[in-house]
Amino acid sequence: MKVSAIILAAGSGSRMGTDKMLCTLFGKSVVIHTIEKFLHSERVEEIIVVASENNINIIKEEIKNYSITNCKVITGGKTRGESSYKGI
Numbered sequence: 001m002k003v004s005a006i007i008l009a010a011g012s013g014s015r016m017g018t019d020k021m022l023c024t025l026f027g028k029s030v031v032i033h034t035i036e037k038f039l040h041s042e043r044v045e046e047i048i049v050v051a052s053e054n055n056i057n058i059i060k061e062e063i064k065n066y067s068i069t070n071c072k073v074i075t076g077g078k079t080r081g082e083s084s085y086k087g088i
């Protein structure tokens with residue numbers, strides 16, 4: 001059975017004042033740390049990152065810089081539910 005991981009990273013970060021997924025932790029962004037956890041899973045065949053329109057190119061560039069494959073980045077929706085649907 002094919003297993004896909006969907007990472008919802010399209011939030012605005014309004015309560016925190018910045019996008020949490022792009023914050024750096026131990027030299028890497030949170031989104032890269034999250035992707036790497038799924039890369040180590042034997043069951044996950046593909047990773048889909050649902051990003052905001054403002055951050056989609058930044059996240060794509062980070063994925064490219066870390067030479068991560070089998071990871072697709074798509075634009076999220078106006079709500080978390082819409083972003084989840086788009087990921088699926």
